[in-house]
Amino acid sequence: MAKRGEKSNLRGRAGRMQGGRGSGRASTGAVRLWGRHAVEAALMNPQRQHRKLWATREGIASLDGELPADFPLEYAEVADLGRLVARDAPHQGLVLECAPLEELHLADVLDSQPMRPVVVLDQVTDPHNVGAILRSAAAFDACALVTQDRHAPPESGVVAKSASGALEIVPWVRVVNLARALEELAEAGYWRLGLAGEADATLGDALPAGPVAFVLGAEGEGMRQNIAGHCDALCRLPISAAMESLNVSNAAAIALYAAAAR
Template sequence: MAKGKKKGMRGRAGRMQGGRGSGRAAKGQVRLWGRHAVEAALRNPRRQHRKLWATLEGLDSLDGELPPDFPLERAEVTDLARLVAKDAPHQGLVLECAPLDDLLLADVLSSKDGRPLVVLDQVTDPHNVGAILRSAAAFDAAAIVTQDRHAPPESGVVAKSASGALETVPWIRVVNLARALEEMAEAGYWRIGLAGEAEATFAEALPTGPVAVVLGAEGEGMRHNVGQHCDALARLPISDAMESLNVSNAGAIALYAIATRQ
């Protein structure tokens, strides 16, 4: 989406007809909503866009101008409510587009830039995955890695929680997480699994080289087999008054510790 004056965007929107939706995305498509998620997807050259529904206020909030032939339909707030999940904060913007193409772990590992990786072991809550993507973008992680199963699909909830990071942080889906961890080790990554029962703190376990942080599922934690493929297990030194942290908060703290290590 090229930079441009918002006035021209409003003019094109005014010539569109009001639209209503079925509440379901077309087959093989996903719907994204909210200004940050939609704007990031519009700017992403890897995205194939099918249609944008928008209120005049929603269009006015976008930073840039749509191409002249972009499939755009003017809508009212009540129309957009039928296009998204119940009570979803769409901010006057709903974009239907194709899912992003699959990416390969080997492509990320071959860059050898030393940026951290975030590995999610059966983290299924889309809000948590989206929040982890946002932290990964904030702390310049190379990618997040999940199984292709036992992980949420790309969705509007993930995109909204990621606040645009879904478009900028590679999301690698693998068949076998243990094998993926072996590939990371071969590429020079030190694999640290976060576990509340570990003796060492995360800071004590941090090496000087590339790190892959492994986060377990909400509630159940990391699976035994995945933990066996870590070089170290470590805990975050939280107060005894709290048993554990939300997985997305733990991921953000770990990424901050990596970014600020001496």
């Protein structure tokens, strides 16, 4: 991304830019992204295939970069953009239609820098929570997000908006069998640490010195028994007794911070 005052080329795969990373298998067909951070990050991602950008002139001016002359761009009014996205979506004058990111396999993202944490979600289906977790994963330099293919939200504008650009940064690996993925993480040397409110040990006590994969379940139900059984240890956040639990995205952010602060 260019610094303020500079203009780079927002070219995506068409420009063969270097340094970006894809993230996961998404829904089939086209994906529509909206909002400045989500759209700008997608335009800068070399793994993205862009199909069309609808934008107001103010929206284009807000981008920290320049589109190539042949980019498929159509200027539109604010009301017209509102009809392209979910109701009341904060599009900020930018709506990008693109192809989903290509599928990744877990082995693709575990080969380098093993000290970077992995986040594993067990049936967390709220796209706002998944987007927020992606944002925290990017902020604390996580290696990847791992979810089950069937019980996680598809790649979408809601996830991308909540992730504030992190959808294009953090590899999102979707797997058929989450228990098998946890076994693969163990084989790669990761300590699988499940967050569970009923656990005796606290996060600080259970956090290892080496590579760690944080496993979090859906709010309310928590981790399934089989997934908890594939963790090396369970731990809880030392929150006040006055509060029963935290939102799963907040819990993920705290765990990732703890790993970064070791």
